[in-house]
Amino acid sequence: MKHKPVYNGEPAKIRCPLFEAFLKYNYSTAHSAGLTLIWYWIGQGRDLEEPINFRLPDNHISKEKDTLWFRPALLNDTGNYTCMLRNATYCSKVAFPLEVVNKDPGSCVSQAVKPDTVMRYLEHTNVKLTCPDVDGFLPAGTKPKVQWLRNCVSVEGFHERYPNGLVLTFGVVRETFKGDYTCVVTYKENGQDFVLTRTLRIKVVAPPEKGTPPQIFSPDDRVVYEQPAGSELVLPCRVYFPYLKGLPPEVSWLVDGRNTDDIVDLKINISQNEIYDAVENLNYEKILIVPKATEEDLKRNYTCYARNPLGEEYRQAIVKLQVPVPRYTVELACGLGATVFLVVMLTVVYHVYWLEMVLFYRAHFGTDETILDGKEFDIYVSYARNAEEEEFVLLTLRGVLENEFGYKLCIFDRDSLPGGSEYLK
Known part of the structure; x- marks a missing residue:
């Protein structure tokens, strides 16, 4: 024993x-x-x-x-x-x-003595903790001296915790109140002093009035597991369980309505993970893995099932067979896309640089059509008789059109004879 x-x-x-x-x-x-x-x-x-x-x-x-x-x-x-x-x-x-x-050096307890764990509900009021395992030790009529410690630090003056003999009262249970509570009981028997050291480990848990049935977060209706035959199928079942005292929560995968333990024609691997938060609420994950899912496996019904004392919930994973795209279809789509992109780019370039392109072609590959057209001038320039426009025509416009592009300009003051009329032929 x-x-x-x-x-x-x-x-x-x-x-x-x-x-x-x-x-x-x-x-x-x-x-x-x-x-x-x-x-x-x-x-x-x-x-x-x-x-x-x-x-x-x-x-x-x-x-x-x-x-x-x-x-x-x-x-x-x-x-x-x-x-x-x-x-x-x-x-x-x-x-x-x-x-x-012996007690550990510098400590009020020994790590070799594992304390019993008791639960206290978060935000419950006037909760009492009684020093354990002292019955039968104290002589009748004896009033012992009791010191309460939390993690070996005296609780005297601690907020919302009130020691009174063998009983420690929590005004309001807070999440931060969890820890190891030790009562050191000193008493006399037959003239001899004795000390009893007792420790309880307090866990602060979510209150029962906040309990709900399990909540399944995955699988989700918005997530579709679509993949080709022969690939690995990985289906996570993630469930949130609020803390409830009593029967442990239950999570399982059902394949075509049957428990995975009853499936003999499908190779399945199951892994699981449990994470508790500060008040013992549970985030549970159970992962179903089919290493090489066949086409028939991907057509099965995969359902996550969760249950606790307050209820149960089902959630089906949406699994679809991914049909491979033919190779020639991919090549055709890539070729068509490249062609459309090239046409669009050439159209944009033409609209932006059409004049430069025409002049470049004329300068390098075309013939000068003005040589044989029988005209003395190509362009007649008319402008207002003021210094600004005259300077622009004679210096800028003439230099560009005649010197760079080879056009012949008829400028009124330069090419018209006094008292005569000139016409472009």
Whole structure:
């Protein structure tokens, strides 16, 4: 039988499990039947079982009815203890270990002593925490001195936590109140001072009034799993479970309405992941993997199923077979797209640079059509008789059209004879 380790120098007691487990006798009926309770022990590192001698003058171990007392327990008390119930015709015994440990250096507890975990609901008010496992240790009428610690720091003056003897009251349970709460109980017995150290681990959880049925986030109606045959099909089922005390939440994949454990004609791998938030709400993920999904596999019905004590929910994954696109269709589409792009680019270039293109062609590949047209001038220039326009015509326009492009201009002041009329032929 397993027992928690006890602290060196603190009282401890062990009740013989024969009267708890087998129920053939209680201590009174066993004594009436002539049965004797005998205690043995095997010390740590020893092989020989020895009876416990309770008559030694300085012995700190005593027996009271069916209970073995250590006042206090010491490190060398570590070992296996056996209680035997026997008479001339009957014998029954059971052995169990006792481990005595020191507290960790600089700490009020030892990591070897694992505390029990208790839940407290978030934002509940006037919640009480009672120092555990002290019943039977305190003599009748004794009022012990109690110090409460959180993670080995005194709670005196802590916000919304009020110690009162063996009871610690939470005014309002906050998320930050989680942790290990230790009560150190000091009392007197027969003129001797004793100390008991007890620890509870507080978890702050979501209150039951906020509980809901599970909520499935994936698969989703907006997500389609479309892929070709022979590829790996990966379907995640993501579910949110608010904290609820009682039956654990359940998540499973159904294939064509059947549990995956019942599917024999489909190779399936399942993996799962659990993430708890600060108040023990659960985000659960169960992933279904079909390594090489055939065309028939991609036509199956895949449904995520989730349940908790408040309800259940189903969500189907939309799986489709991806039809491969023919190669020639891809090539044709690429060629047509390139052609359309080229035509558009050439049209834009022509509209922007059409004049430059015409002049470039004329200068390099064409013939000068003005040579044989029988005309003396190509362009007649008329302008206002002021200095600004005259300067533009004679210096700028004439230089560009005549010198660069080869046109013959008829300019009034330059090419007209006085008193005569000139006509372009």
